[in-house]
Amino acid sequence: MIKRLLSYFFVFFAFNTIAQNVKPILVIHGGAGTISKANLTPEQEKEYHFVLNQALEAGMKILQNGGTSLNAVEASIKIMEDSPLFNAGKGSVFTSEGKNEMDAAIMDGKTLKAGSVAGVTTIKNPISCAKTIMQKSEHVMLIGKGAESFAKEQGLELVDPSYFYTDERYKQLKKAKEIEEKNKKGSGKIDVWKDYKFGTVGAVALDKYGNLAAGTSTGGMTNKKFNRVGDAPIIGAGTYANNKSCAVSGTGWGEFFIRTVVGHDISALVEYKNYSVKKAGEVVIKKVSDLGGDGGVIILDSKGNFSMPFNTEGMYRGYIKANGESKTFIYK
Amino acid sequence: MIKRLLSYFFVFFAFNTIAQNVKPILVIHGGAGTISKANLTPEQEKEYHFVLNQALEAGMKILQNGGTSLNAVEASIKIMEDSPLFNAGKGSVFTSEGKNEMDAAIMDGKTLKAGSVAGVTTIKNPISCAKTIMQKSEHVMLIGKGAESFAKEQGLELVDPSYFYTDERYKQLKKAKEIEEKNKKGSGKIDVWKDYKFGTVGAVALDKYGNLAAGTSTGGMTNKKFNRVGDAPIIGAGTYANNKSCAVSGTGWGEFFIRTVVGHDISALVEYKNYSVKKAGEVVIKKVSDLGGDGGVIILDSKGNFSMPFNTEGMYRGYIKANGESKTFIYK
Numbered sequence: 001m002i003k004r005l006l007s008y009f010f011v012f013f014a015f016n017t018i019a020q021n022v023k024p025i026l027v028i029h030g031g032a033g034t035i036s037k038a039n040l041t042p043e044q045e046k047e048y049h050f051v052l053n054q055a056l057e058a059g060m061k062i063l064q065n066g067g068t069s070l071n072a073v074e075a076s077i078k079i080m081e082d083s084p085l086f087n088a089g090k091g092s093v094f095t096s097e098g099k100n101e102m103d104a105a106i107m108d109g110k111t112l113k114a115g116s117v118a119g120v121t122t123i124k125n126p127i128s129c130a131k132t133i134m135q136k137s138e139h140v141m142l143i144g145k146g147a148e149s150f151a152k153e154q155g156l157e158l159v160d161p162s163y164f165y166t167d168e169r170y171k172q173l174k175k176a177k178e179i180e181e182k183n184k185k186g187s188g189k190i191d192v193w194k195d196y197k198f199g200t201v202g203a204v205a206l207d208k209y210g211n212l213a214a215g216t217s218t219g220g221m222t223n224k225k226f227n228r229v230g231d232a233p234i235i236g237a238g239t240y241a242n243n244k245s246c247a248v249s250g251t252g253w254g255e256f257f258i259r260t261v262v263g264h265d266i267s268a269l270v271e272y273k274n275y276s277v278k279k280a281g282e283v284v285i286k287k288v289s290d291l292g293g294d295g296g297v298i299i300l301d302s303k304g305n306f307s308m309p310f311n312t313e314g315m316y317r318g319y320i321k322a323n324g325e326s327k328t329f330i331y332k
Numbered sequence: 333m334i335k336r337l338l339s340y341f342f343v344f345f346a347f348n349t350i351a352q353n354v355k356p357i358l359v360i361h362g363g364a365g366t367i368s369k370a371n372l373t374p375e376q377e378k379e380y381h382f383v384l385n386q387a388l389e390a391g392m393k394i395l396q397n398g399g400t401s402l403n404a405v406e407a408s409i410k411i412m413e414d415s416p417l418f419n420a421g422k423g424s425v426f427t428s429e430g431k432n433e434m435d436a437a438i439m440d441g442k443t444l445k446a447g448s449v450a451g452v453t454t455i456k457n458p459i460s461c462a463k464t465i466m467q468k469s470e471h472v473m474l475i476g477k478g479a480e481s482f483a484k485e486q487g488l489e490l491v492d493p494s495y496f497y498t499d500e501r502y503k504q505l506k507k508a509k510e511i512e513e514k515n516k517k518g519s520g521k522i523d524v525w526k527d528y529k530f531g532t533v534g535a536v537a538l539d540k541y542g543n544l545a546a547g548t549s550t551g552g553m554t555n556k557k558f559n560r561v562g563d564a565p566i567i568g569a570g571t572y573a574n575n576k577s578c579a580v581s582g583t584g585w586g587e588f589f590i591r592t593v594v595g596h597d598i599s600a601l602v603e604y605k606n607y608s609v610k611k612a613g614e615v616v617i618k619k620v621s622d623l624g625g626d627g628g629v630i631i632l633d634s635k636g637n638f639s640m641p642f643n644t645e646g647m648y649r650g651y652i653k654a655n656g657e658s659k660t661f662i663y664k
Contacts (some may be wrong), residue, residue, distance in 0.1 A: 034651065058336055068414050104533055112591045113591065114590065118475060118561075119476065127555065137558070139558070140586075140589065140591065141561040141566075142559055142560055143451055143559045144451065144476050144559050147559060149558055225478065226474045226478035227475045227479060228474055229473040230473075234567070234568070235566070236569060236590075237568060238567070258472045258473065258567050259446050260444070261567065261596040264568055264597065264600070268604060272604040272605050281605065291444060297523050
């Protein structure tokens with residue numbers, strides 16, 4: 001009996017020692033696209049770095065205080081959703097009808113639980129709605145009005161759709177429509193206007209318990225039609241996390257990310273072929289390129305190795321380690 | 333010059349010989365669940381076998397006439413959507429609000445192009461809408477009213493929502509609500525009532541050109557709330573096709589199929605670990621079981637090997653080969 005108790009104690013002790021040895025880390029992105037020095041003023045660059053750092057610090061604070069990767073991912077993404085700089089939450093782009101329709105997803109690498117929301121127009125922080133769906137419902141994905149009813153029932157912060165209006169994004173819609181008019185593209189086609197296709201935000205984190213999480217949030221594509229949904233809320237495409245392999249959040253031309261099942265494909269290469277996160281990311285971004293798509297991903301494994309590959313001109317991105325060391329980047 | 337022409341001719345000839353040697357095959361399912369001899373009368377059994385055979389023959393006719401796997405998959409699924417027996421199209425189950433909200437997806441294994449639709453209430457054949465999204469738009473996934481506007485623009489057949497009313501399904505909703513009332517479950521929870529969780533339809537096919545395709549269509553879960561979306565329209569979860577590996581269509585408890593990324597995980601095990609479709613299917617259905625979910629899949633590789641694993645009492649299913657040999661099944 002005492003022997004058995006001792007062995008339980010040993011297992012408990014060993015587990016906690018291992019768990020406590022994991023050094024938390026957080027990696028974020030704020031979208032990939034035609035981001036070049038020519039397009040950004042030094043002031044704009046500074047603003048982006050500032051908010052990226054705010055997002056990193058908000059997430060790391062949670063991790064340093066013993067919080068979960070899931071909560072860190074949510075906190076980081078909320079900062080970016082609340083900023084007008086990124087195409088998510090407050091800064092979401094406009095649909096063809098002049099609305100802001102948002103998608104988001106979150107996934108817990110330990111339990112493989114996930115939550116996802118698409119086509120919502122009144123939820124201030126779609127990432128929090130995704131987390132609540134994961135934790136408080138038996139569903140994974142809710143869309144449109146139904147998702148909003150759920151959010152209301154759960155007491156999440158709802159806002160008037162006008163909250164998401166920003167002059168900058170509205171100008172982009174007008175410009176996209178002008179180009180569309182010129183192109184005279186047929187119906188059902190989107191305007192593939194590189195500058196305004198991207199801007200999704202995302203985060204991946206590893207907590208001190210050794211658990212991974214991933215989250216992604218987006219306003220989608222400027223001038224999108226027909227309630228189009230991209231890869232962000234698709235578990236396995238724009239968002240995926242699994243302690244056995246890695247956590248992934250994507251940003252890019254959603255249609256190609258869905259067809260390539262980017263998140264799960266990276267995870268499968270790590271788990272089944274023992275690829276490093278670096279190699280897996282490169283291989284899968286090449287698959288996206290080969291189909292004609294573009295974008296980037298952030299990847300983090302349960303040992304804290306991370307990678308941030310992209311095939312566009314730039315990607316807003318950064319990382320922060322448990323010792324506070326952090327760095328943010330915009331260009332290649 | 334003549335040498336080069338000859339070599340072109342040889343390559344052309346060799347390619348066509350190989351291509352013509354591929355023997356088309358089609359595999360379908362009409363849902364997995366608590367399907368036991370005790371639940372079905374001999375007449376009902378006969379009806380299911382009859383419609384499954386109709387679906388197999390409709391698809392094989394296309395394949396035998398040199399049609400594509402994509403068109404065969406659509407044709408088979410349309411037969412099941414038009415039948416009140418299956419939980420898709422005409423026979424869709426009711427939501428908590430007494431509506432019929434349908435999801436569907438289709439994928440082309442050659443090009444990795446895909447189309448997907450969720451939460452539609454007026455499209456007679458959601459699988460055809462998914463195919464049209466794939467072929468006529470630059471999007472993959474459209475939802476709700478937007479998807480319906482697109483369908484209208486494309487001239488697809490729209491019906492009044494009352495078309496989807498059937499007494500049988502309405503009785504199931506009433507029964508589900510009675511049980512829910514008894515359970516007094518909290519809001520945001522679904523009633524996990526095994527008998528009425530399943531019934532999704534799907535098809536996977538290989539055409540004489542060696543190309544795979546997969547499609548899935550569903551009315552979702554009886555008594556579903558908040559515009560819940562299941563795995564059927566999620567590329568990589570309920571629907572996936574890739575000539576390099578296999579085509580997959582799933583049926584079951586959608587939430588667990590999404591979290592397991594069932595379709596792409598089976599494909600990854602075939603491509604990255606050289607698993608047979610049989611082994612890959614067993615491994616992934618076991619993952620679904622381990623999480624607490626249930627259901628089944630049909631899997632077909634580009635050599636014509638197929639598998640139909642499930643962990644429920646039964647699954648409506650069948651296959652048909654190029655020589656006309658076919659078989660349909662209900663129980664284990």
